[in-house]
Amino acid sequence: KFRKAAANLWAQLENQATTDGGAYWHKQRYPYQIWLDGLFMAEPFAAEYSKIFNHPEHFETIARQFEQVEKNMIDSTTGLLYHGFDESREQGWANKKTGLSPHFWGRAIGWYAMALVEVLDYFPEDHPKRAAIIGYLKRLAPVLVKYQDKNTGTWYQMIGLGNKKGNYHEASASSMFVYALLKGVRKGY
Numbered sequence: 001k002f003r004k005a006a007a008n009l010w011a012q013l014e015n016q017a018t019t020d021g022g023a024y025w026h027k028q029r030y031p032y033q034i035w036l037d038g039l040f041m042a043e044p045f046a047a048e049y050s051k052i053f054n055h056p057e058h059f060e061t062i063a064r065q066f067e068q069v070e071k072n073m074i075d076s077t078t079g080l081l082y083h084g085f086d087e088s089r090e091q092g093w094a095n096k097k098t099g100l101s102p103h104f105w106g107r108a109i110g111w112y113a114m115a116l117v118e119v120l121d122y123f124p125e126d127h128p129k130r131a132a133i134i135g136y137l138k139r140l141a142p143v144l145v146k147y148q149d150k151n152t153g154t155w156y157q158m159i160g161l162g163n164k165k166g167n168y169h170e171a172s173a174s175s176m177f178v179y180a181l182l183k184g185v186r187k188g189y
Contacts, residue, residue, distance in 0.1 A: 032087040044118035106170045106177075109144075113176060
């Protein structure tokens with residue numbers, strides 16, 4: 001019964017619409033949009049499914065999801081990842097030139113960081129894209145440390161805005177960052 005359920009979930013991913021670059025749309029009702037948290041929703045499951053049911057061909061698709069985030073969603077000044085990217089540039093929140101959302105949302109970056117370390121549990125050691133995924137984590141780790149609040153050891157909900165009015169120390173994002181960093185160190189990434 002679990003295999004049947006997993007196959008049903010995998011079929012949804014196989015039929016999920018993608019951007020021109022091959023990244024899954026966040027949802028069918030969000031056309032041409034990549035959201036960081038979407039990688040945690042799909043990729044750890046996809047990697048475990050692919051390993052357990054011996055589908056090595058799926059790992060290329062899994063790697064592509066991360067490649068598209070790294071290609072399209074990193075701020076070149078800060079190294080932080082924007083929460084969303086609209087390839088069509090039609091959404092009201094999307095920058096009309098870049099397609100990027102206006103802010104760096106702590107929880108979204110946290111979901112992304114956790115997706116990286118969780119996928120690596122199943123990604124084949126000899127796969128040519130494994131090193132790239134580890135590299136994404138190595139790129140992100142010092143960026144996270146740079147934006148950690150030195151007084152509390154936590155991160156703000158809207159990273160990069162510091163103690164601007166309405167911003168706050170965010171427990172979920174902070175926990176996700178600590179989890180991903182700790183697991184990355186523990187696994188030797």
